[in-house]
Amino acid sequence: MRHSTLRQLEVFEAIARLKSFTRAAEELFLTQPTASMQVKKLTDDIGLPLFEQIGKKIYLTDAGRELYQTCLGIFEHLARFEMIASDMKGLKAGKLRLAVVTTAKYFTPRLLGMFCQKYPGIEVALKVTNRERVLERLINNQDDLYILGLLPDGIDAVAEAFLDNPLIVLASVKHPLAYTKNISIKRISEEPFILREAGSGTRSATERFFAKHNLKLKVRMELGSNEAIKQAIIGGLGISVLSRHTLALDAPMGQLISLDVQGFPINRLWYYAYPSGKQLSIVAQAFIGYLQQAPHFLVDVSCHHAVVGCCPLLQSVENKELPD
Numbered sequence: 136m137r138h139s140t141l142r143q144l145e146v147f148e149a150i151a152r153l154k155s156f157t158r159a160a161e162e163l164f165l166t167q168p169t170a171s172m173q174v175k176k177l178t179d180d181i182g183l184p185l186f187e188q189i190g191k192k193i194y195l196t197d198a199g200r201e202l203y204q205t206c207l208g209i210f211e212h213l214a215r216f217e218m219i220a221s222d223m224k225g226l227k228a229g230k231l232r233l234a235v236v237t238t239a240k241y242f243t244p245r246l247l248g249m250f251c252q253k254y255p256g257i258e259v260a261l262k263v264t265n266r267e268r269v270l271e272r273l274i275n276n277q278d279d280l281y282i283l284g285l286l287p288d289g290i291d292a293v294a295e296a297f298l299d300n301p302l303i304v305l306a307s308v309k310h311p312l313a314y315t316k317n318i319s320i321k322r323i324s325e326e327p328f329i330l331r332e333a334g335s336g337t338r339s340a341t342e343r344f345f346a347k348h349n350l351k352l353k354v355r356m357e358l359g360s361n362e363a364i365k366q367a368i369i370g371g372l373g374i375s376v377l378s379r380h381t382l383a384l385d386a387p388m389g390q391l392i393s394l395d396v397q398g399f400p401i402n403r404l405w406y407y408a409y410p411s412g413k414q415l416s417i418v419a420q421a422f423i424g425y426l427q428q429a430p431h432f433l434v435d436v437s438c439h440h441a442v443v444g445c446c447p448l449l450q451s452v453e454n455k456e457l458p459d
């Protein structure tokens with residue numbers, strides 16, 4: 136194996152973990168043929184097959200399983216060394232690997248911007264994906280820190296809430312209910328709905344809310360992006376429940392309205408989290424300090440660029456958050 140490279144092991148590890156060449160290539164920003172080529176070279180060097188394909192699924196062979204365990208050990212040692220080295224340099228250098236849920240992209244880059252201005256030598260890797268994938272990454276200890284909604288039970292991690300995440304009902308300003316006060320939950324459930332993709336935290340909180348009231352949504356469309364949902368709402372395709380954070384930055388001014396629906400906003404919170412027992416680097420600890428000051432840094436995030444029907448900001452927490 137002397138000719139095998141760290142990169143090949145990295146590609147192999149991602150495929151073995153995700154059980155998919157496509158997802159591994161996506162995660163590592165490679166094309167699929169490049170990922171396959173790296174694994175082929177590794178397989179040739181070892182002289183034993185590492186994967187077998189049965190139907191559409193791929194499985195590890197015995198040799199593959201052994202190599203996967205070896206890779207985990209190698210990467211853990213390297214990460215520990217990287218951390219020791221950067222801690223030796225203090226905050227002058229080092230790396231911060233963050234994985235955040237899709238909706239957290241509305242504020243995380245701004246906090247990172249401030250952080251990087253103060254510590255220009257620090258390299259940041261930010262992975263933005265949906266809740267399900269972020270949880271997967273946390274369980275596999277792939278990053279330094281995670282930002283997401285409330286953790287489900289049974290995950291052994293440290294998690295601290297640091298910011299409000301109110302979910303509101305968004306509609307086009309031209310919607311017939313746009314200026315109606317105190318709309319009932321039943322009435323809103325009769326409207327065509329645009330939902331985020333399966334695996335999204337926003338989606339599961341929305342579904343849970345309506346299920347709690349024994350109501351089923353009339354789903355017209357599923358979209359994997361908050362931005363696409365806002366455009367679909369403006370296009371008159373339906374209404375949706377999204378985080379108020381999605382209105383920060385470049386919200387399509389004046390074309391969206393937050394409907395005044397009973398029980399809303401759903402008061403979710405943002406948490407930072409990391410696996411229990413993980414030793415945080417100095418860089419990660421310093422960034423946590425920034426997260427704890429987020430409500431102060433991001434005063435305008437929760438302000439609404441959309442026309443706001445009657446939804447008061449950050450009402451008292453009446454919908455106690457339940458884990459997904």
Ligand code: PGA
Nearest residue numbers: 237238266284335336337
């Ligand atoms: P999402 O997560 O971006 O995957 O919907 C947001 C949340 O958990 O509130």
